[in-house]
Amino acid sequence: MGLTSGNANGTMPTPSDYDDTWALPLLRDAPNVNVLGIVVTMGNGPLAQEMVVARESLDKLKMDVPLFAGAATWLPMVATEDYAGVDLSSSCVNDGVRFMADALGKNSDVTILATGPMTDVACLILAYPDEASNIKEIVALIGGKPGPVIYSGKPARDFNYSLDPRALSVILDESKIPFTAVTFEASSSAAMPTDIVRKLAASSDPTEAYFGRASQAYTDWWESIFGPTKPIWDAVPVWKYLHPEDFDCAPARYELQLGPPNLGSDKTHDWFIADPKADGRVTACMSFVDQAAIDRMNDAVLSSLGGD
Ligand SMILES: [Ca+2]
Numbered sequence: 343m344g345l346t347s348g349n350a351n352g353t354m355p356t357p358s359d360y361d362d363t364w365a366l367p368l369l370r371d372a373p374n375v376n377v378l379g380i381v382v383t384m385g386n387g388p389l390a391q392e393m394v395v396a397r398e399s400l401d402k403l404k405m406d407v408p409l410f411a412g413a414a415t416w417l418p419m420v421a422t423e424d425y426a427g428v429d430l431s432s433s434c435v436n437d438g439v440r441f442m443a444d445a446l447g448k449n450s451d452v453t454i455l456a457t458g459p460m461t462d463v464a465c466l467i468l469a470y471p472d473e474a475s476n477i478k479e480i481v482a483l484i485g486g487k488p489g490p491v492i493y494s495g496k497p498a499r500d501f502n503y504s505l506d507p508r509a510l511s512v513i514l515d516e517s518k519i520p521f522t523a524v525t526f527e528a529s530s531s532a533a534m535p536t537d538i539v540r541k542l543a544a545s546s547d548p549t550e551a552y553f554g555r556a557s558q559a560y561t562d563w564w565e566s567i568f569g570p571t572k573p574i575w576d577a578v579p580v581w582k583y584l585h586p587e588d589f590d591c592a593p594a595r596y597e598l599q600l601g602p603p604n605l606g607s608d609k610t611h612d613w614f615i616a617d618p619k620a621d622g623r624v625t626a627c628m629s630f631v632d633q634a635a636i637d638r639m640n641d642a643v644l645s646s647l648g649g650d
Pocket residue numbers: 361362386457458576
């Protein structure tokens with residue numbers, strides 16, 4: 343958040359979305375939640391710059407949570423080997439993946455809230471399969487119903503999938519970890535008016551003013567493409583974790599169209615289809631139960647941004 347350029351891991355000149363950081367104080371304010379750590383993955387921006395703004399945001403929120411650098415780039419499209427045929431998959435490991443493996447070795451009942459590209463979660467599975475098998479559940483912002491990804495009548499994309507398609511395949515096809523997809527349909531239904539950002543920027547509360555100012559560049563870009571409403575996408579899987587009763591979820595099957603990272607949604611896709619015959623290991627949450635549930639979440643996001 344707060345990056346005025348460098349979207350899509352630095353491959354676009356446009357600003358970076360701020361939704362990850364707006365979701366953080368929901369966790370800070372939730373009772374009975376112990377945040378073991380935060381791993382930053384490339385995506386909204388390049389990793390090094392994302393780390394700077396993640397540190398700033400945690401300080402503004404007075405969140406004393408361990409912060410780790412995760413993946414600086416996506417996984418290769420296929421597993422890579424050296425000249426002798428030795429599998430180099432585990433060379434994806436970084437500080438964030440080591441932290442997750444260590445935490446899973448010391449704790450049970452660990453849920454991973456995956457609100458970016460799935461790169462580091464996939465790397466954990468590739469490099470530390472025993473520790474990864476200890477994950478209670480992965481709750482991810484990813485996937486959608488079959489068909490094109492559209493927001494406000496304009497083509498959009500499943501950002502978290504498109505930035506690393508193979509990573510989701512590793513999680514779904516190469517592990518048995520319980521997986522919940524909070525889909526585009528659910529997350530895009532929870533839009534807020536974009537003028538809230540200007541109101542926050544003008545607030546006398548310094549924390550609100552920080553979040554408003556830091557979110558303005560992306561808001562201006564978003565409004566020019568999609569108009570005057572925008573979802574705080576990453577708050578939705580966090581809210582699903584905190585308030586499962588607010589969502590309609592069902593056992594699902596999935597269909598992945600793999601391909602190179604960072605293509606439009608007409609080239610790769612990750613579809614989730616509710617299926618009563620599915621074994622229940624994969625769940626899709628494709629809507630909130632009602633508008634009141636959406637309002638509760640958005641109200642909680644805004645009140646959690648208030649500081650002093
Ligand atoms: Ca995100």
